[in-house]
Amino acid sequence: MTFTVKITNPYPKGTVKELLEEHLLIPRKIRHFLRTKKHVFINGQNINWQSLVNKGDLIELIFDDDDYPVKTIPTGNKDLVDCLYEDEHLIIVNKPEGMKVHGNEPKEIALLNHVSSYAGQTCYVVHRLDKETSGAVLFAKNPFILPIINRLLENKHIQREYWALAEGQLPQKTAVFREKIGRDRHDRRKRLVDQKHGQTAITHVSLLKHFSNNTSLIKCQLQTGRTHQIRVHLAYHGYPLIGDPLYSRKTASRLMLHAHQLRFTHPLTLEEIKIEANSATFEKGLPR
Structure with missing residues (x-):
């Protein structure tokens, strides 16, 4: 898996090392690869680990198979996906009742497979809903964003x-x-x-x-x-x-x-995200 992440730095001024460790939560092994391969660019320039990154600077990170090995899952049906929000890193969908978020067996088809087919890449589960529950579910579209969004979840910021x-x-x-x-x-x-x-x-x-x-x-x-x-x-x-x-x-x-509803601050843009999932059952089928 080779992919490039480009973001406009929304964080306070700090070194490249601080940015990768404290804000982007990139594991030590992958930080080592980024440094030795010179895969970190700030405003188009390859820089050293102690260079300063200012708010508003363009950050470019290049990842390859050594960083994140290729992960494939069975193909799903993209037509079953009700997409509520999508950007380069995240996707939120409206899960129907009666569908698992992810399969228990390697070949089992679930919402994760459908979302991955819709996104055109293997996605990653951030949080789960019971099979019987409908509504908004958040997925990461690449392994880079996964630990960052998981930290938001763990810190009760979602x-x-x-x-x-x-x-x-x-x-x-x-x-x-x-x-x-x-x-x-x-x-x-x-x-x-x-x-x-x-x-x-x-x-x-x-x-x-x-x-x-x-x-x-x-x-x-x-x-x-x-x-x-x-x-x-x-x-x-x-x-x-x-x-x-x-x-x-x-x-x-x-x-x-x-x-x-899902509400959180996007960790790479600091934009406030508020997504609501409709339900025909709750909006039309409730007792009067």
């Missing part, structure tokens, strides 16, 4: 907002659920609240609307990203998601959970 249709009438307008979540020892598919051994899980919930059939439309914002976090927290508090095959008895045509 805001994820979900819509959920739940059983019951949520009594308060807002709440924060903080119960720790762990594995269910009796059912490997499930998670449960485990305050002693579970992992920290924080979900902010806001009531959007009550319906006459004893259901509530709820907005959920994740501060952490545990498996089944929204599903487990809502079920634990007595508001299981409608159509949830694991945590609810109330059936529906699908699990009523949708990743409605």
Whole structure:
């Protein structure tokens, strides 16, 4: 894989070494290759490691197979991709319910395969949605951007907002659920609240609307990203998601959970990105 990254430096003044280590998170081995091959250019000039990079300078990095070996995956169907945002480095798509984000087996076809076919290159999963959940999913289009965007995710700088249709009438307008979540020892598919051994899980919930059939439309914002976090927290508090095959008895045509919005600051441009994913089910199919 040979590709060139060109960005206009949005960061404070610093050395090339600081830029590559602290802002672009390029691994030591790859930084070594960039230096020995003279694959770093600032404003078209090949420079040394201690040269200063000013805000607004044009940065050009050349990567080849020694840096990032070629990775291929099975071809998907680009016509199945509902693209919400795309640039040279990132792509956000609207995942339909019932589709996996990535396959569990090497030859299994999932959303990742379709997105890679749409982008014309192998993409990389940044975060996941359950198979039954629809909505906005973020992918990296090259291995260079992956650790940078992963750091945003780890530092809670990517805001994820979900819509959920739940059983019951949520009594308060807002709440924060903080119960720790762990594995269910009796059912490997499930998670449960485990305050002693579970992992920290924080979900902010806001009531959007009550319906006459004893259901509530709820907005959920994740501060952490545990498996089944929204599903487990809502079920634990007595508001299981409608159509949830694991945590609810109330059936529906699908699990009523949708990743409605993604918000973050683009790490290479510092532009504010806010993307919303539509859902015909939630916009037209909710109770009146």
